[in-house]
Amino acid sequence: MDINNPLYSKQGIHLVNALFTVDRGKFKVLLIKRKNQPYKDKWILVGGACYNNETVENGMKREMQEKTGITGVDFQLFGVYSNPNRSPLMRMLAVAFISVIDCEKVKVLTQTQKTSDAEWFEIDKVKGLGYDHDEILADAVKYLKNNIFSSNILKNLFPHNFTLPLLHKASESILGKKIDRRNFRKKLLSTHIIEEDGILTQKGKKSAKLYKFCENDVENLKF
Amino acid sequence: MDINNPLYSKQGIHLVNALFTVDRGKFKVLLIKRKNQPYKDKWILVGGACYNNETVENGMKREMQEKTGITGVDFQLFGVYSNPNRSPLMRMLAVAFISVIDCEKVKVLTQTQKTSDAEWFEIDKVKGLGYDHDEILADAVKYLKNNIFSSNILKNLFPHNFTLPLLHKASESILGKKIDRRNFRKKLLSTHIIEEDGILTQKGKKSAKLYKFCENDVENLKF
DNA sequence: TGACAAATGCGTAAAAAATACGCATACTTT
DNA sequence: AAAGTATGCGTATTTTTTACGCATTTGTCA
Numbered sequence: 001m002d003i004n005n006p007l008y009s010k011q012g013i014h015l016v017n018a019l020f021t022v023d024r025g026k027f028k029v030l031l032i033k034r035k036n037q038p039y040k041d042k043w044i045l046v047g048g049a050c051y052n053n054e055t056v057e058n059g060m061k062r063e064m065q066e067k068t069g070i071t072g073v074d075f076q077l078f079g080v081y082s083n084p085n086r087s088p089l090m091r092m093l094a095v096a097f098i099s100v101i102d103c104e105k106v107k108v109l110t111q112t113q114k115t116s117d118a119e120w121f122e123i124d125k126v127k128g129l130g131y132d133h134d135e136i137l138a139d140a141v142k143y144l145k146n147n148i149f150s151s152n153i154l155k156n157l158f159p160h161n162f163t164l165p166l167l168h169k170a171s172e173s174i175l176g177k178k179i180d181r182r183n184f185r186k187k188l189l190s191t192h193i194i195e196e197d198g199i200l201t202q203k204g205k206k207s208a209k210l211y212k213f214c215e216n217d218v219e220n221l222k223f
Numbered sequence: 224m225d226i227n228n229p230l231y232s233k234q235g236i237h238l239v240n241a242l243f244t245v246d247r248g249k250f251k252v253l254l255i256k257r258k259n260q261p262y263k264d265k266w267i268l269v270g271g272a273c274y275n276n277e278t279v280e281n282g283m284k285r286e287m288q289e290k291t292g293i294t295g296v297d298f299q300l301f302g303v304y305s306n307p308n309r310s311p312l313m314r315m316l317a318v319a320f321i322s323v324i325d326c327e328k329v330k331v332l333t334q335t336q337k338t339s340d341a342e343w344f345e346i347d348k349v350k351g352l353g354y355d356h357d358e359i360l361a362d363a364v365k366y367l368k369n370n371i372f373s374s375n376i377l378k379n380l381f382p383h384n385f386t387l388p389l390l391h392k393a394s395e396s397i398l399g400k401k402i403d404r405r406n407f408r409k410k411l412l413s414t415h416i417i418e419e420d421g422i423l424t425q426k427g428k429k430s431a432k433l434y435k436f437c438e439n440d441v442e443n444l445k446f
Numbered sequence: 447t448g449a450c451a452a453a454t455g456c457g458t459a460a461a462a463a464a465t466a467c468g469c470a471t472a473c474t475t476t
Numbered sequence: 477a478a479a480g481t482a483t484g485c486g487t488a489t490t491t492t493t494t495a496c497g498c499a500t501t502t503g504t505c506a
Contacts, residue, residue: 010275011234011235011236011273011275012234013234013236013316050234050305050316052233052234052307052314053307053314054307055305055306055307056303056305056316057305077302077303079300080279080300080303080318082273082278082279082280082318083278084275084276084277084278091275091276093236093273093279093316093318095303095305095316163483164483164484165482165483180465180466180467181483182466182467182484182485182486183464183465183466183467185483185484185485186464186485187464190463203473205472205473205474205481205482205483206471206472206473206481206482206483206484207472207473207483208482208483208484209483209484386454387454387455388453388454403494403495403496404454405455405456405457405495405496405497406493406494406495406496408454408455408456409456409493410493413492428452428453428454428501428502428503429452429453429454429455429500429501429502430454430501430502431453431454431455432454432455
């Protein structure tokens with residue numbers, strides 16, 4: 001291994017996170033606007049370069065903090081993008097992740113050293129992203145839909161004290177289709193990814209049971 | 224993006240393929256012995272560095288050819304390994320793949336520019352591999368077992384003209400457990416990953432139907 | 447030859463999981 | 477009081493998975 005061999009030096013690693021949320025029934029993704037070339041003023045998924053001394057997971061955490069101010073969320077690796085020309089300046093491999101968070105609970109920075117804006121967009125209305133992020137986003141949506149019930153990937157959207165009807169509506173928003181309310185309940189309760197967490201008494205409504213996701217790792221997905 | 228920034232230059236990409244086979248009922252993996260430092264004389268999974276101008280898929284094909292002489296097999300991406308110290312000389316990210324092939328149908332090179340030996344090993348007896356390949360192999364085995372029926376990942380093991388009992392026995396070898404013969408048949412025929420491909424008349428046996436995998440891509444797996 | 451074993455293929459019965467949907471209760475609005 | 481909505485639970489039906497019986501072809505061996 002010759003570390004100066006031009007065949008395989010000057011390679012970089014991009015970290016990309018498709019950060020999803022459900023905002024008043026709308027399935028959305030967080031995009032940031034680039035301040036510099038390449039793709040100046042283009043919207044892209046949250047991410048940046050992985051440093052030499054960090055794992056892709058730690059690099060992803062750092063990038064999320066730097067570019068959006070968001071901390072403390074889990075994510076799930078779902079793909080690798082390696083077209084040599086996907087980034088114009090040098091060869092950048094991309095490692096792609098998914099998160100689902102509550103947009104009400106985070107304060108997203110709109111100005112950082114490298115970004116000039118940040119905004120939640122409805123998935124259907126997103127196109128023309130910088131780099132190959134249109135493709136990455138499409139794959140992320142597909143992956144999320146396939147795995148929404150096989151893990152606690154929604155844990156960051158509903159950390160605790162959520163009702164089943166709430167989780168039901170969010171799941172419908174993400175999948176983009178109706179799910180029978182009573183079967184949804186049965187399914188969630190038969191798998192052991194959530195557990196009871198108290199009772200909610202709200203004015204104007206019948207009191208509802210509260211749940212929380214169990215403390216398993218997010219990562220026991222298919223990948 | 225400053226291509227000379229030491230924070231994220233001098234990074235390399237390793238490509239690793241866990242090449243599996245079933246050899247007379249034994250589930251095996253192909254290992255190669257390194258000729259040079261680091262990990263001189265250690266057994267490792269097949270692989271090497273990805274060049275700047277190739278996708279990870281094309282790089283993986285090239286590395287398989289160079290290190291083993293094997294060509295024309297499909298593989299499936301299943302993981303990324305990014306511990307900064309997983310390779311001693313410089314930061315090497317690893318992108319990991321799986322293939323399942325027929326060891327009878329390939330001629331494996333035992334001497335190449337960078338390898339001094341190559342051999343099929345029974346999975347259970349493998350340990351002490353170079354780099355982090357023990358971990359990668361364990362993950363690959365787990366991934367393969369989880370996905371053996373949800374794709375045509377075994378297409379390279381049985382390209383065509385195989386009988387169901389043959390596929391059944393290979394599947395049992397890989398999973399390491401018995402599967403009911405009649406339910407296996409029913410399951411495979413109900414999914415549409417194989418189709419009829421003639422009749423086999425063998426001396427000494429009842430004639431058997433032949434099958435082949437359908438022409439879908441290997442890549443419609445969970446990942 | 448006839449009994450037996452092995453390999454292949456097909457079917458049926460029971461168990462488990464997924465789906466469709468009825469209905470009771472609590473609380474509001476009108 | 478009647479109607480409407482949100483919550484929770486149950487039951488009937490369908491589909492999928494699992495367990496296993498049995499027929500047919502062919503070879504082996506007493």
